[in-house]
Amino acid sequence: MKRLLATIGIYFIASATFLSAQPHSVKLGNTLIQWLQFCSHPSPGISWVHVHENETTSVAATRALIDSLGKGCLVSWRHSPDSLQPQRYDPNRIYTPEGLKKTLQANGAYSKPGFTAAQRVARQFISKYVDGNRLVVALHNNSDGGGLHIKSYLPGGEYANDAAEVFVNEAEDIDDFFYTTDRRIFDFLKARGFNILLQNNASVTNDGSLSVYCGYQQMAYLNIEAQQGHLQEQKRMMLAVFDMIETLFK
Ligand SMILES: [Zn+2]
Numbered sequence: 257m258k259r260l261l262a263t264i265g266i267y268f269i270a271s272a273t274f275l276s277a278q279p280h281s282v283k284l285g286n287t288l289i290q291w292l293q294f295c296s297h298p299s300p301g302i303s304w305v306h307v308h309e310n311e312t313t314s315v316a317a318t319r320a321l322i323d324s325l326g327k328g329c330l331v332s333w334r335h336s337p338d339s340l341q342p343q344r345y346d347p348n349r350i351y352t353p354e355g356l357k358k359t360l361q362a363n364g365a366y367s368k369p370g371f372t373a374a375q376r377v378a379r380q381f382i383s384k385y386v387d388g389n390r391l392v393v394a395l396h397n398n399s400d401g402g403g404l405h406i407k408s409y410l411p412g413g414e415y416a417n418d419a420a421e422v423f424v425n426e427a428e429d430i431d432d433f434f435y436t437t438d439r440r441i442f443d444f445l446k447a448r449g450f451n452i453l454l455q456n457n458a459s460v461t462n463d464g465s466l467s468v469y470c471g472y473q474q475m476a477y478l479n480i481e482a483q484q485g486h487l488q489e490q491k492r493m494m495l496a497v498f499d500m501i502e503t504l505f506k
Contacts, residue, residue, distance in 0.1 A: 288336035314395035355464010
């Protein structure tokens with residue numbers, strides 16, 4: 257028994273130290289972009305993705321869970337802090353040509369060479385961390401009562417066209433919700449009582465986000481969208497996601 261406990265202890269220490277960060281660097285104009293990958297034992301076919309560097313709660317919750325459960329790989333975007341220019345695009349609006357053009361124009365940064373360079377970066381990211389997976393899980397944080405919440409997707413809401421179906425649990429905070437392209441994921445998490453919407457791949461606005469890219473590719477995508485600072489709620493959401501993966505993506 258003592259020996260078994262010691263073995264388990266060693267296993268946990270080993271799995272905790274397994275968490276490694278492998279940076280991959282790319283340049284976009286004067287900006288250095290790093291994709292940091294944190295891995296415990298990888299779960300093949302499942303990719304965890306964090307693109308908005310300032311949304312810190314989501315990444316903290318995921319790293320803690322990947323570390324303690326001992327499985328999964330998370331990739332996180334970083335922009336060089338000494339970059340002379342402010343970031344002139346949204347890293348979640350670059351995955352379709354239409355979306356990329358719009359985000360560069362909105363930031364006054366559109367030029368043909370700039371577009372081509374940014375598209376190269378987007379394609380590199382997609383081929384390294386998105387394509388070929390069975391499930392992409394994206395992590396985002398929003399602000400309390402800010403622009404985006406689950407009710408934005410209800411009929412009459414600002415983003416109603418993006419949703420095929422919406423489930424609202426009135427007992428939950430409207431800022432904490434899931435967003436998916438996959439019917440089975442929608443049904444699973446709805447049954448657990450979480451706010452969730454199913455993207456309408458035909459009518460969704462082509463804004464170049466990862467959900468649109470995955471929708472067009474018929475890939476299963478799930479976004480955990482939760483209020484910045486809601487660490488406990490995000491851990492609860494994340495545990496349900498690990499359960500969902502065990503059930504639907506074994
Ligand atoms: Zn975000």
